[in-house]
Amino acid sequence: MxxxxxxxxxxxxxxVRVSGAKNSAVALLPAAILADSDVSIEGLPEISDxxxxxxxxxxxxxxxxxxxQTVHIDPAEMIDMPLPNGKVKQLRASYYFMGAMxxxxxxxxxxxPGGCYLGPRPIDQHIKGFEALGAEVTNEQGAxxxxxxxxxxxxxxxxxxSVGATINIMLAxxxxxxxTVIENAAKEPEIIDVAxxxxxxxxxxxxxxxxxxxxxxxxxxxxxxxxxxxxRIEAGTYAIAAAAQGTDVTIDNVIPQHIESLLAKLREMDVxxxxxxxxxxxxxxxxxxxxDVKTLVYPGFPTDLQQPFTSLLTKAVNTGVxxxxxxxxxxxxxxxxxxxxxxxxxxxxxxxxxGPVQLEGARVKASDLRAGAALIIAGLMANGITEITGxxxxxxxxxxxxxKLNNLGANIxxxxxxxxxxxxxxxx
Ligand SMILES: CC(=O)N[C@H]1[C@@H](OP(=O)(O)OP(=O)(O)OC[C@H]2O[C@@H](n3ccc(=O)[nH]c3=O)[C@H](O)[C@@H]2O)O[C@H](CO)[C@@H](O)[C@@H]1O
Ligand SMILES: C=C(OP(=O)(O)O)C(=O)O
Numbered sequence: 001m002x003x004x005x006x007x008x009x010x011x012x013x014x015x016v017r018v019s020g021a022k023n024s025a026v027a028l029l030p031a032a033i034l035a036d037s038d039v040s041i042e043g044l045p046e047i048s049d050x051x052x053x054x055x056x057x058x059x060x061x062x063x064x065x066x067x068x069q070t071v072h073i074d075p076a077e078m079i080d081m082p083l084p085n086g087k088v089k090q091l092r093a094s095y096y097f098m099g100a101m102x103x104x105x106x107x108x109x110x111x112x113p114g115g116c117y118l119g120p121r122p123i124d125q126h127i128k129g130f131e132a133l134g135a136e137v138t139n140e141q142g143a144x145x146x147x148x149x150x151x152x153x154x155x156x157x158x159x160x161x162s163v164g165a166t167i168n169i170m171l172a173x174x175x176x177x178x179x180t181v182i183e184n185a186a187k188e189p190e191i192i193d194v195a196x197x198x199x200x201x202x203x204x205x206x207x208x209x210x211x212x213x214x215x216x217x218x219x220x221x222x223x224x225x226x227x228x229x230x231x232r233i234e235a236g237t238y239a240i241a242a243a244a245q246g247t248d249v250t251i252d253n254v255i256p257q258h259i260e261s262l263l264a265k266l267r268e269m270d271v272x273x274x275x276x277x278x279x280x281x282x283x284x285x286x287x288x289x290x291x292d293v294k295t296l297v298y299p300g301f302p303t304d305l306q307q308p309f310t311s312l313l314t315k316a317v318n319t320g321v322x323x324x325x326x327x328x329x330x331x332x333x334x335x336x337x338x339x340x341x342x343x344x345x346x347x348x349x350x351x352x353x354x355g356p357v358q359l360e361g362a363r364v365k366a367s368d369l370r371a372g373a374a375l376i377i378a379g380l381m382a383n384g385i386t387e388i389t390g391x392x393x394x395x396x397x398x399x400x401x402x403x404k405l406n407n408l409g410a411n412i413x414x415x416x417x418x419x420x421x422x423x424x425x426x427x428x
Contacts, residue, residue: 001422004388004402006379007411012246014398015407018235018253019045019399020069024193025043026093029053029169032073033060033100034175037223037260042070044228045399048392049091056087056094058107066241073224082109084143089114091396095123095164098146099171102135106148112139116368116393118303125162129169132156133176153178153217161186161297166213167194176217185213188298189258193229195334200224201260212230232258233304234398235280237373239263240308242282242406243271244315245380251280251409265291265309269316281304288312290320292354297326307333307374309333313353314342315381334372336364339377340386358383365425366390369397376401380410389417389425 020043032039041270043048046069054064054071060081063074080101088094092115101108110327115121123144127137132154138145153176158165166186171194173180185191187209195208201224204216233255242249243266256263256275263273263280269288274281290313295303303326310333313320324330328349338344339362342355361384366372372394379386388394391414394401402412417425 001217001417001425002391002414003421004376004391004394005413005415005419006376006382006386006388008359008379008382008386010240010245010409010411012337012380012381012405012408012410013248015250015252016238016404016408018238018251019188021045021193022047022049022233022397023163023188024228025050026053026091027190027194028197028226029057029071029073030093030096030100031171031197032057032075033062033078033097034104034171034198035075035223036220037076039073039075039201039223040070040225042225042227043227044071045231047395047397049093052087052197053093056083056097059083059087078104078268080105080107082143084109084111084327087110091115092121092164095126096168096171098126098130098144099168101149102146102148102174103151103172106151107130108146109143111143116370118327118368124341125158125160125165128179129156129165129182130172133172151176151217153180153215154314155181156183158182158184163188163191166191170195170198170205170213170215173215174198174205174217178217178223180215180217182213182215185211186297187211189229189232189255196356197224198227199201200226230254233302234304235259236262237308237377237398238404239266239280239282240291240305240312241377243269243288244312244377245283246282246284246408249282251282253278254280256280258358258385261299262305265293265301288316290316290318290353292321293323295324295326303327303330304370306330307370308377310334310344310351310353311374311377313339314355314357314359314378316355317354320353320355322353323349332367333374336371336375337378338384339364342378356366356391360384361386363387366393371394373398376412377411378406380405389421
């Protein structure tokens, strides 16, 4: 097992290139199940979630070959193989096998997903959608069984705006008979990316990016080539790191509009930002002012940047309040930041960060992906060395994070954990 070590205090400057979007990639790969011929996806991030999904596609008979960041998927020999256990539990997005296999084979058995524990993460809206399309859905010993004689288009109102439910219902509905309308749909850029792939495969989808998506089912879908969008959460993480510890950092391969809510907050904090077509230049020149942040569905402030942003607020003058309206229990980074000398209170679901404080290096644990990013950013600002365990979470979502930060001037590296550290880590 490895840990990450960060020696704080080094200033960041230079250029960092953003990888393909994790939350698109993890839906695009399962979407390939729906095609009858080869699907190629370019620009995939080299992260463990992507490789886990590639393995799952092989488990159901897909031929998957990698050429750097491009994957070729031949779905011709895929079958409706049950996946009740195993790798489906290593990540959240295995739930997209439900929609894609239901669409293609009219049946699927998929174990309940894993992914970051952010408090309860129900999938009732996914199931409501599958049932509306005509599937019988049961939970048998922790695996979801889906069976349908045929899928028929339906009008589905989502009670909660959900990225996963919107994509999953779309995956099944493109192969249903007739028209499906998803109301109160989520509008995240990753949903548009998945719809673009499906449209290139021959699906008929209108309204993505608005809260009403209309789908006219088709009887077959062909293969195609697709290039993934850049990862707005990775871009946002580097923007926050640059605001925290940078002098002049250029973030390349970013769609600035996808992180407008973050950029607005950074500007309120007095960070100077230049926006170009596919680049951002972050130049913190003055002491940072605290701000309040409330996470919301897109285009609001993303919950996935809430934890890294908390680290940044420790450096800002005055008190900032963060409220996560999507995952109110996404707070596992707080105790770890306190170990590093942060002054943070949690009151009635809000996180109150007082600053500025000088963070101190400490031994901390990343208990989820963005908690890991928050601790790395804190480590960049801290005095001395910060040791971060639990880095398998970080590797689910950040491609080459140590290499990218070192190129910006940080001093961050991976090391093997000692036997004793592994034992202590596993008992925690
Ligand atoms: C792989 C992926 O894309 N993960 C992202 C996706 O997760 P995920 O798709 O799981 O998140 P959702 O958008 O579905 O969740 C939003 C909210 O709806 C609730 N909910 C969701 C589904 C459901 O059936 N019932 C229900 O109550 C959730 O508990 C949460 O409070 O969007 C989240 C919110 O932007 C991000 O944090 C994750 O990074
Ligand atoms: C919560 C996240 O991922 P997942 O939904 O895959 O657990 C995330 O990307 O921050």
